[in-house]
Amino acid sequence: IVGLPEYTMEEVAKHDSLQNRIWVSYHSGVYDITDFIPLHPGGTKILMAAGGSLEPFWEMYAVHKKDEILAMMEEYRIGNLRAEDRGYATANMADPYAAEPKRHHIFQPRSMKPFNAEPPLSLLVDSFITPNELYFIRNHLPVPEVNPEEYELEISGIGIKKEVVLTLEELKTKFPKHTITTTIQCAGNRRSEINKIKKVKGLDWGSAAISTAQWSGARLLDVLKHAGADVEHKDIKHIEFEGLDTDPAHQPYGASVPAEKALDPNADVLLAYEMNGEEIPRDHGYPVRAIVPGVVGARNVKWVGRVVLTDEESHSHWQRRDYKGFSSSCDWDTADFDKAYSIQELPVQSAICVPSDGATVSTVSGAVKAKGYAWSGGGRKIIRVDVSIDQGKTWINAKLNQDDSSIYRSWAWTLWEADIPLPENTKPGTQVEVICKAVDSSYNVQPETFEPLWNIRGVLATAWHRVTVTIE
Ligand code: MTE
Ligand code: MO
Structure with missing residues (x-):
């Protein structure tokens, strides 16, 4: 960028602490990211790059390589990196992901x-x-x-x-x-x-x-x-x-x-x-x-x-600095990671796996078949799964497929199945919302909506699960 001062890698390296301000380089740019640190979603991990090149980190955390992030970076640009110093960080760097295992194409x-x-x-x-x-x-x-x-x-x-x-x-x-x-x-x-x-x-x-x-x-x-x-x-x-x-x-x-x-x-x-x-x-x-x-x-x-x-x-x-829950009124400025508890045992959870959201489904004897999983943390066993197609006014109990574990030491999930009868004279083309929720052996239940669960990291998402289907 014309008009900005030119810096050497050596000069960038002097700015590796909050006292001296934090500089980093990326390709041809030099950036003073001191004011960005409190805003970084990955928290203080960004400090690992202080006084050096961002390239190796962005190779590792490739989510960064997006236009919107690059554009945002430019707001912090203070200069240009001397041409001889560019690419120096990556010249001899092997792709850290070169030896990843093969994965199934269906993922x-x-x-x-x-x-x-x-x-x-x-x-x-x-x-x-x-x-x-x-x-x-x-x-x-x-x-x-x-x-x-x-x-x-x-x-x-x-x-x-x-x-x-x-x-x-x-x-x-x-x-x-x-x-x-x-x-x-x-x-x-x-x-x-x-x-x-x-x-x-x-x-x-x-x-x-x-x-x-x-x-x-x-x-x-x-x-x-x-x-x-x-x-x-x-x-x-x-x-x-x-x-x-x-x-x-x-x-x-x-x-x-x-x-x-x-x-x-x-x-x-x-x-x-x-x-x-x-x-x-x-x-x-x-x-x-x-x-x-x-x-x-x-x-x-x-x-x-x-x-x-x-x-x-x-x-x-x-x-x-991660895997912690916060109240829905808490933002990145007010979240106190030191005070918040680490997530350990998870709350009760369930989801509908069949039919898929948006699917067109056929009925068998006037009923829709649904299947899913339910699970709770801490070894709490699933004791009931409820399914509704009238916004939760009435519920039917799903049939549970689970192991014979005790109510305190139930580590594996419960798979469930339900035939949900539709109201008589439901016309083809009708849209139906199927809802499920589970109850664990401590009688914990899932909350109805996500609003009160919302949190900055989007963890612990356990509200009633809903899919909308069209009757064939
Ligand atoms: N352990 C190591 N060493 N590195 C990781 O990145 N990811 C954790 C956990 N253990 C992780 C790890 C997270 S966040 C989850 S959800 C589980 O591994 C995922 O396990 P899986 O990949 O076998 O499904
Ligand atoms: Mo995870």
Whole structure:
């Protein structure tokens, strides 16, 4: 841009703190982003690029490469980068996504780099166990390449004198193999419905950011005891899991779970190495993944390389600056991430998977057939699913397909089916709105509308699910 001063990369590098102001470069531009930092949807992560080039970060978080973001950036432009310095950051940079696994073409991607995708909703309810190839994928970073021969699980923290290291082979052979069936749901499942009320920040998930699998592995508790941990130690407040996937500043994905949950012998927390009887696919955490049943997807850390017993929550961005709920009156200026609670157990949820929204449906003996899923966090079992076609004035009970788990330890979803009788003389071409809502074993219910649930990140979207269909 003509008329603006020219800077060298060296000059940009001097502006790497709030005191000196924060500068970054991108292609030919130099930008002073100090005033943008409080507005950045990704929070203070942007500081990783302070005093340097944005290119490697935007390769990693490719959502940024959009015209509207580039246009917005120009507002912060203060100069031009010296020609010799341009492209210097990317010249020798390999695409961090070059080694991603192959994925099924049927997925509906919500972002490519990192890869995030959900299977078609109608397929999801065709089987109680989601096939590995169709299991929804939520990656924050590139999928790491882990050599099973070199894999190490490190265990450290309060009460463990010297870090304990286990190989994959040891994890598989030293501990009893424990198998559970559990559903994992992303906190952002159904965000697209919240988005319709007022735009939120996050991937525009439909209703299929949820899947169910049988996971096998060692119990976390067995592994920690083997490592010499005193699991009764009163200073152990949280168990932290660190992934082997890292960002350009080499920070790993991480999350933590309160110790009462992670160390509860009835909580079935696993360091899993099998998914549906096979090695865990790369996208889902090969070779080892933390499975924390009943707890939000974000804490089920994939590619787990380290477990830490600590007295505080994980310092990871995703524990402290994301995956938190706020009131619908709270905006990005007023949200206090330090005060807000991390999402752990999820609230009761359900969705209609068949028919699809907007479909034309045929009737059988004057009834419409609907199918869907219902699930609640914390092991609370689904005890009822209600379906209505008159805006909730009357409801019929769906038939439930569920496992025989107890009401306190119900990790897997419930699939449901209902034949909903239409009023007599319903004419072909009539539009009908089908609604579902579920009740869990604590008699928690889903709220009717999204308005009171709206929040800046669009998480915890659990209002009644509705699809509109046309009668054939
Ligand atoms: N673990 C690591 N290491 N890295 C990640 O990006 N994403 C989390 C969680 N574990 C993530 C992770 C989130 S937000 C969710 S919803 C689940 O993994 C998704 O698991 P899936 O991809 O197997 O469906
Ligand atoms: Mo998630």
